[in-house]
Amino acid sequence: MTARAPDAPTAPRALSRLRAPEAARGNALHAGAWWLWALGLATAASRTTNPLLLALLVTVAGYVVAARRTDAPWAHSYVAFLKLGLLVLLIRLVFAFFLGSPIPGTHVLVTLPELPLPDWAQGVRVGGRVTAEGMLFAAYDGLKLATLLVCVGAANALASPARLLKSLPGALYEVGVAVVVAMTFAPHLVADVRRLRAARRLRGRADRGVAALLQVGLPVLEGALERSVAVAAAMDARGYGRTAHVPAPVRHATSALVLGGLLGVCVGTYALLTADGAAYGTPLLAAGLAAALAGLRLGGRRSVRSRHRPDRWGVRAWLVAGSGAAVAAATVWADGRWPEALRPATVPLAAPELPLWPAASLLLGLLPAFVAPLPPAPTGPEPERGAERDAEPERRPEPPPYRRPHRSEESP
Amino acid sequence: MIRFEQVSVTYEDAAAPALHGVDLTVPEGELCLLVGPSGVGKSTLLGTVSGLVPHFTGGTLHGRVTVDGRDTRTHRPRELADVVGSVGQDPLAHFVTDTVEDELAYGMESVGLPPYVMRRRVEETLDLLGLAALRERPLATLSGGQQQRVAIGSVLAVHPRVLVLDEPTSALDPGAAEEVLAVLQRLVHDLGTTVLMAEHRLERVVQYADRVLLLPGPGAPPVLGTPEEVMPLSPVRPPVAELGALAGWAPLPLSVRDARRRAAPLRDRLPAAPPRPTRTDPAPGAPPAADVRALTVRRGRADVLRALDLRVRPYETVALMGRNGAGKSTLLGALTGMYEPAGGSVLLGPASLPGGPGTARAPEARAGLLARLRHRPATGREGDTGGRSAVPHRTPPDRLLHHVGLVPQQPLDLLYADTVAAECAAADADAGAAPGSCRALVARLLPDVPDTTHPRDLSEGQRLALALAVILTAAPPLLLLDEPTRGLDYAAKGRLVAVLRELAATGHAIVLATHDVELAAELAHRVVILAEGDVVADGPTPEVVTGSPAFAPQVAKILAPGPWLTVPQVRAALAPDADRAEGAGR
Known part of the structure; x- marks a missing residue:
């Protein structure tokens, strides 16, 4: 796929030189590149409701994740986001079914009894006619949301949020660490729930079902609270939040720049949105942004942190980020050119068509699957040494149901 | 290096100070061991050095603690981070990042060391602690010993003058503990680091200590001296x-x-050999309490147990040993039906003690007709009515608990209620036992605990005793304990040994998964050593433990x-x- 090697002496050698290297800490792709790529795909998804194009986007993201994800725990998040996307789609459909849809339609699927609502609730409808057009529109819309989520999931699986954090400006780093530590909380919580549910079995209570989940709730929360206090103490003792001495004028300048900048951004945005403010809106917005950024940079002086091996932004990062940007740009352009293909009409009902050029442009998003460094292959079925301590909740099988029959065990 | 001047600490809502009248100096470059029974304020003393007490925990500190000339009253913990490194009992609660290399660098990043210094020190620390092969690994996938080494490395890389460790080897197998202690000794010898360490397992650490700081009891003045001077006075030895x-x-x-x-x-x-242990043998035809044949358990894609055979008979105490991750906990899990075997079989003995109807009764005898109806098996074939065997993963929990009881690594996992009394009532209801049975057991195991205490406020040993009482309420003939002596001092351990001996004498079969060779020597009739999911040694305790130096108790050596x-x-x-x-x- 890397077809740009014409001047090399012999094609095979040049190809092997261009082939993606094995990923290691030193050549790791900048986490920001993955997020830009994913945001590019998400932008494309937000510009279309064509289910064929959306499905293609999900496939592209899924292929890249499958080709380039590591074995780390966070790399399993793609499937979790996929499920979340399906859930969103389902909820959207359920709402459209019961609450009706503003889309006029003639193909009535079923007529639900309509709930009479008082006058002040005008415009809200519960029950009534469910039309095929309305459901189709809801499905397209839900699919768009689901695709957006899947794009975020892809970024999550390919670049751990903690690595993205390394590239934040110094002034925001501490906040970022707090967010990341909070995010590691969820997996711990899941592991706790599993352990406590297993322990219920030892007390002779059912270990499955909703009741079991609810009854371990309080102990799990108590444990989580204890753990967060312990982590906070450890972070404090390890120097989290150390600050350098900053002279008072610099501190005041920082506050002024950040506040003034944010004010400028707000006013500028407002002006841009009103009809006649475009003339002074743009410069105000730009000035506000510049002031806020300068404030952040100045604020970074307070932080004494240094960075250990930050990710470098190299050619491969440009290619990955660029492929995302290209997908976004192409879709935006196509949206102007063939709006009816990207947003297929649901009234009257018609099967969506696959527009050739927009679809081809989405395939640009596959580039990272060939240029990003290749993660090392998992080293076979190595015995999990950490498994005894509930280390990897993802790989654990559920406690087996006791009703399933098994060949060799017979009660005498 | 560390100076305590008339230090006493009082927590809010506490009647007496947690620490009182500490006035001493820990010199530079020494390994100082903090010794004392549970609850004398060892953790509090360690906390005052890193500044977490009182800045983080609250309470009032009287007197003054200075570390390398910095007063902890005026320096917050984060401002001491470049002088004091502290590692707690649970390495997972210590980690901020998600991979080994980032974790090693985190402390240095906070302190603001230049990148080239960090890079060099990360490499040095990886080598010093033998972590080079793990540098890219996510922390959650490491074993307990590896995690503890990463935690120590993460504070070491900052090159603190003082290292404060709270029970660094309690959760580790003997081999991993040796590794950690060797590293500490190297630090003291090569880098002149001052190490202040609390540890219950003195047999592992006391020979490395230059000085021992003894807290003999609540309120008693601390004693600092060489180990030879202090040990004769110490209640824990x-x-x-x-x-x-x-x-x-x-x-x-x-x-x-x-x-x-x-x-x-x-x-x-001494005579040629100790008297043979007096042990009742079960009746010849009696079924074993647990019969494991060719058991294979798979977790993920890994075979954690491979074609494992084990028979445990009534009146017998078996110690399961082996390094972290050898499959001990998994075997206990399989015996309680938490994992479905991928091959082979597990069979539990009948739900009554062989000691006869006097010691324990079948559930039906105890719980009237209603319970008998509830206990009626769904299929009618594999049901136990007290006299039958059970396949753990197919037995519903409310019947399983009359066959087998497990006290997990963290006894708190078993305790849900907010008072001891409520916990006991719940245990009676779960087991279908007469009201008050559990409370009677608690009264025996934990004589002076009031009914209204919250289980989280109990000490480690008291929690273990409460969990044990809860499990024993159902009178399971097979009793499993996972790492029971973690965090117990010698007194609590002695009480546990007495209780378990008594249970074995009344016909219980007991299986202990433990790293504590002294406990195994004291209690077990048989030792089984696991490695990589296989049984590598199985035999009477004296033969197995004297056969390998790692598992031999000190007296045997x-x-x-x-x-x-x-x-x-x-x-x-x-x-x-x-x-x-x-x-x-x-």
């Missing part, structure tokens, strides 16, 4: 020192090597080649009339 005290050696020996040099006369005084394992054995042999009762269990 490793077996080697106990043996020395018994034999009247002065100064007390602290390492096996010291003791061996002086042990020749003692070896001559000192009195080798004689087959002596514990101090009580030796004491009984030396004074047969006076102390027969104490040695009888062996």
Whole structure:
């Protein structure tokens, strides 16, 4: 796929030189590149409701994740986001079914009894006619949301949020660490729930079902609270939040720049949105942004942190980020050119068509699957040494149901 | 290096100070061991050094603590981070990032070291702690010993002048503990780091200590001195020192090597072998309490247990040993039906003790007709009515608990209620036992705990006793304990040993998964060593533990080649009339 090697002496050698290297800490792709790529795909998804194009986007993201994800725990998040996307789609459909849809339609699927609502609730409808057009529109819309989520999931699986954090400006780093530590909380919580549910079995209570989940709730929360206090103490003792001495004028300048900048951004945005403010809106917005950024940079002086091996932004990062940007740009352009293909009409009902050029442009998003460094292959079925301590909740099988029959065990 | 001046700490809502009248200096470049029974304020003392007490925990600190000249009253913990590194009991609660290399760098990043210094120190630390092969690994996938080493490395990389460690080897197998201690000693010798460490398992650490800081009891003044000076006064002593005290050696020996040099006369005084342990044998035809045949358990894609055979009989105590991750907990899980076997079978014995109807009754005898209806098996075929065997993963929990009981690594996992009394009532209801059964057991195991105490406020040993009482309420003939001595001091351990012996004598079969060789020597009739999911050794305790240095208790090493394992054995042999009762269990 890397077809740009014409001047090399012999094609095979040049190809092997261009082939993606094995990923290691030193050549790791900048986490920001993955997020830009994913945001590019998400932008494309937000510009279309064509289910064929959306499905293609999900496939592209899924292929890249499958080709380039590591074995780390966070790399399993793609499937979790996929499920979340399906859930969103389902909820959207359920709402459209019961609450009706503003889309006029003639193909009535079923007529639900309509709930009479008082006058002040005008415009809200519960029950009534469910039309095929309305459901189709809801499905397209839900699919768009689901695709957006899947794009975020892809970024999550390919670049751990903690690595993205390394590239934040110094002034925001501490906040970022707090967010990341909070995010590691969820997996711990899941592991706790599993352990406590297993322990219920030892007390002779059912270990499955909703009741079991609810009854371990309080102990799990108590444990989580204890753990967060312990982590906070450890972070404090390890120097989290150390600050350098900053002279008072610099501190005041920082506050002024950040506040003034944010004010400028707000006013500028407002002006841009009103009809006649475009003339002074743009410069105000730009000035506000510049002031806020300068404030952040100045604020970074307070932080004494240094960075250990930050990710470098190299050619491969440009290619990955660029492929995302290209997908976004192409879709935006196509949206102007063939709006009816990207947003297929649901009234009257018609099967969506696959527009050739927009679809081809989405395939640009596959580039990272060939240029990003290749993660090392998992080293076979190595015995999990950490498994005894509930280390990897993802790989654990559920406690087996006791009703399933098994060949060799017979009660005498 | 560390100066305490008239330090006392009082927590809010506490009647008495947690720490009182500490006035001493820990010199630079020494390994100082903090010793004392549970609840005398060891963790509080460690916390005052890193500044977490009182800045983080609250409470009032009187007096002054200075570390390398910095007063902890005016310096917050984060401002001491470049001087003091502290590592707690649970490495997972220490981690901020998600991979080994980032974790090692985190402390240095906070302190603001330049990148080239960090890069060099990360590499050095990886080598020093033997972590180079793990540098890219996510922390959650490491074993306990590896995690503890990463936690120590992450504070070491900052090059603190003082290292504060709270029970660094309690959760580790003997091999991993040796690794960690070797690293600490290297730090003290090569880098001149001052190490202040609290540890219950003195047999592992006392020979490395330059100084011992003894907190003899709540309110009593602390004693600082060389180990030889302090150990005779200490209420907690490793077996080697106990043996020395018994034999009247002065100064007390602290390492096996010291003791061996002086042990020749003692070896001559002792008879050829200790008396055979008095143990009731089950009736010849009685079914085993647990019968594991060719068991394979798979977690993920890994075979955690491979074609494993194990039979445990009533009246028998078996110690399961082996490094972290060898499959001990998984085997216990399989015995309680948490994992479905991928191959082979697990069969539990009948739900009544072989000791007869007097010691425990089948559930039906105890719980009336209603319970009998509820206990009626769904299929009618594999149901147990007290006299039948059970397949753990197919037995519903409410029947399984009459066959097998497991006290997990963290006893708190078993406790849900907010008072001891409520916990006992719930346990009675779960087990279908007469109201008050559990409370009676608690009263025996934990004599002076009021009904209204919250289980989280109990000490480690008290929680274990409460969890044990909850499990015993259902009178399971097979009792499993996962790492029961973690965090217990010698007194609590002694009480546990007495209780478990009594249970074994009434016909319970007991399986302990443990890293504590002294406990295994004291209690177990049989030791089974697991490695990579296989049984690599299985036999009577004296033969197995004396066969390998890693698993031999200190007394065995000192009195080798004689087959002596514990101090009580030796004491009984030396004074047969006076102390027969104490040695009888062996």
